[in-house]
Amino acid sequence: MVSASSNPSRPVAGPAIDAVAVKVLISGGFGVGKTTLVSALSEIVPLRTEELITELSDGVDDVSGIEDKSTTTVAMDFGRITINPELVLYLFGTPGQDRFWFMWDELARGALGAVVLVDTRRLDACFAAIDYFERRELPFIVGVNCFDGAQPYDVDEIRAALDVDSFIPVTLCDARERASTKELLVKLMEHVMNTARLAESVPAQQARSSAPT
Amino acid sequence: MASRDEVWFDDAAGPLVRPYALTRGRTRDNRYGLDLVTLVVSVQPEVHERVVEPEYADLLWGCEHPLSVAEVAAKTNLPLCVVKVMLADLIERNYVIYRTGWRPVRNTPDMDTMQKVLDGIRKL
Ligand SMILES: Nc1nc2c(ncn2[C@@H]2O[C@H](COP(=O)(O)OP(=O)(O)OP(=O)(O)O)[C@@H](O)[C@H]2O)c(=O)[nH]1
Ligand SMILES: [Mg+2]
Numbered sequence: 577m578v579s580a581s582s583n584p585s586r587p588v589a590g591p592a593i594d595a596v597a598v599k600v601l602i603s604g605g606f607g608v609g610k611t612t613l614v615s616a617l618s619e620i621v622p623l624r625t626e627e628l629i630t631e632l633s634d635g636v637d638d639v640s641g642i643e644d645k646s647t648t649t650v651a652m653d654f655g656r657i658t659i660n661p662e663l664v665l666y667l668f669g670t671p672g673q674d675r676f677w678f679m680w681d682e683l684a685r686g687a688l689g690a691v692v693l694v695d696t697r698r699l700d701a702c703f704a705a706i707d708y709f710e711r712r713e714l715p716f717i718v719g720v721n722c723f724d725g726a727q728p729y730d731v732d733e734i735r736a737a738l739d740v741d742s743f744i745p746v747t748l749c750d751a752r753e754r755a756s757t758k759e760l761l762v763k764l765m766e767h768v769m770n771t772a773r774l775a776e777s778v779p780a781q782q783a784r785s786s787a788p789t
Numbered sequence: 790m791a792s793r794d795e796v797w798f799d800d801a802a803g804p805l806v807r808p809y810a811l812t813r814g815r816t817r818d819n820r821y822g823l824d825l826v827t828l829v830v831s832v833q834p835e836v837h838e839r840v841v842e843p844e845y846a847d848l849l850w851g852c853e854h855p856l857s858v859a860e861v862a863a864k865t866n867l868p869l870c871v872v873k874v875m876l877a878d879l880i881e882r883n884y885v886i887y888r889t890g891w892r893p894v895r896n897t898p899d900m901d902t903m904q905k906v907l908d909g910i911r912k913l
Binding site for chain 1: 824825826827828829830854855856857859860862863864868869870871886888890891892898900902903904905906907909910911913
C-alpha cells in the first residue's frame, strides 16, 4: 500500500449523504502504476477493500464453506476526490489479475470511464483491460506510464501496437506526478463527454435518415 | 440478524467466520442494490449500537459520517459482500440511510454531472 498522503493540504471532509457519487477506473496490467496514480490524485491515503471469490463459481454466490480452499480474495485500491460536498469522485484501481471478471463487472457498473495504464516494456499486459472496456462500451483513454522518462516509442507507434481507435486519446504520463495524472483525468472526462455527445447524435441521425422523403 | 447465543463456529475458525455467521451466508442478498459507491450514514449510532451485535455496532460507527460502501468495507476490514449484507440489515431497521451512486441512463447522458466532474478536476 502506498502511504504518505499526497495532498496533506487538501481538506479531507467527506461528502454529504445526498451527494452524487461517481467513479472512474484506473486499469492496466500488473505493476503498471495503478495504485501510484490513485495516490497521486486522492485526497485520502488509498484504501484497500477485498471481495471474496469462489473459484468454482462466477461470483460470490456461495461462500457457505469459507474454509474451502477454492475461496480467494481479490483486492482493489481506491481513492477519493471530494469535488464539493454534493459531488464526490472515486478512483478505483482494478485488480492486477484480470481473471476476476466478477469484480470487473462490479467495478465497471455505473463507472463514467476508465484510464488504461500501459508500460511499453509490457504492452500486452493491458490487452485484457482494453478488450474488456471495448466489449462493455465503457469510454476509456490510454495513459502511457513513462517510468523515469525512458520512452523509446512515440504515441503513434504505441497506438498502432495497441490497435485502438483514433478517437481514443493516447497520452504519455507519469503516474507519480499530480499534474500529469490530473491532466490524464481531464482528458478522460473530455473523452467521456465526447463519446456521450456522439452517442446522443446517432439516434437523431438515424431518425433523420429514416424519415419519409 | 443472528442472536448472540447462536454458536456457529469456535474461535479457532478465524476472524472472518463470525461476520459470516452474522450474515448467515446471505452473500447474494442485495435488497437495496448497494454498490461500491453507494453512500451510507448511520442514524444515532450511540443509541442503536446498544441493540445490535458488536460487529454491527462497529459498522454503525464506521459510517458515522457519510461514506461509500467501499470505504466502510475498507475501514472495517470486512469483505464487500459481507458489508453489503450487514448494511442492508441496518438499513432495514432504519439505523442507516443510503443514497445510490450515479448511474448512467442509456441514450440520455447526464452531461451536467460530467461537466461538473470535469470542472472539479480542472480546479484540483
Ligand atoms: N520510476 C517510476 N516508478 C513507478 C512509476 N509508476 C509506478 N512506479 C513504481 O512501480 C511499482 C508498481 O507501481 P504500483 O502503483 O504499485 O502498480 P500497480 O499497477 O498498482 O500494481 P498491482 O496493483 O500490483 O498490479 C511501484 O514500485 C511504483 O513505485 C513511474 O512513473 N516511474
Ligand atoms: Mg496496485
